[in-house]
Amino acid sequence: MRMDLSDQALIYMQIAQMIEDDILRGVYGEDDQVPSTNELARAYNINPATAAKGINLLVADGILYKRRGIGMFVSKGAVEAVREKRKNVFIEKFISPLLREGAALGLSAEDIIAMIRAKGERKDG
């Protein structure tokens, strides 16, 4: 199996995001061990230093913790931490462009909210 990374975004960010995705989906639960930097390096054909950078990003965010000599593990409350982090990203990545594109089309925030509601209702019904 060869997994591929996009060449558009920074690789270490993609590594961090993939692990976050797996935590959200329950692939890794609390206190589960995540792949080592060398395993990630081999799986994605990337430099181990880059993989380590992605892992360290998650340690800094309190999503992973290190057990000396054993490896990296998922912190308690990691799902919440990822959700909280993703909410901020959600605003930056989806809400801001949505408002910008809306403004270009002459839509106010109110118009957009109405459209979202209509879309949501249709989906529910």
Place this chain on the structure above:
Amino acid sequence: MDKCLCAQNVCKAYKDNQVLSGLDLKLEHGKIYGLLGRNGAGKTTLLGILTAQNRLDSGSVTYGGEPVWENRRALDDICFSRELSGTQYSGTNNFRIELYLKAAAMFYRHWDAGYAERLLKEFSLDRKKAICKLSKGQMSMVTIIVGLASRAPFTFFDEPVSGLDVVMRERFYRLLIEDYTETGRTFVVSTHIIEEAAGAFEEVIFLDDGRIIEKAPTEELVSEFAYISGLESEVRKASAGLEVLNTSSVGARTVCAVRGVAPGFAPDADVDVTPMNLQKVFVALCGHGDEM
């Protein structure tokens, strides 16, 4: 014993052609470097000089503080796997693969014969075949075997993937990463096929017109660059304070390549910001007018 390989103020000319001019470079132990440069930038000459296979006109190359030239102690730790060709000196290269590898085994102190065997199988090479009968890609495979099996603490590859198909190129980088995670030795790899190699390089070195114009951690370097596009006045506003590398316009729309972008760059102007990849950064810095 973490020794560095250092070049200081290296100059080299072939007759009137000044190939390297006052080049400084420090290669650390335990990193994979990508050496990128356009045709004729001096990559092969530089690799030859760093590994004491070419003479330099002035300057110095040292390993752990000692000159590398004719220094057994230094050369024991250094392997330069040169590109092979079907001819050598004045005749055909009739060496069989097995003889070529035997010569390499005598030459490289850390040679790993078992590893060379495994690689021969992995590449499905016929050991009895003469070098001159190999395809371009198969010649590259032989140079890859020599470089990897040398197990030299500093190993240099010159265009190791040239002539290889995409499957074999990916396999090469996989082998490289595998060996690197086991040994942590230093690799320097020159290539023109930049993007698929970018992830393997901890640092990249840009060689342009005989000088090193950039040497930096790959992702840090790439994240400094971006394209800003939109109306000219808005682009100008957004790129204020940034280094503008080049600008082009299509109708009223202006696109400029900039450097100096901070993480989370979101200018207060009506523009689109697109990240670059390593290949685009290379073209922006070494393109000399062919930037966009």
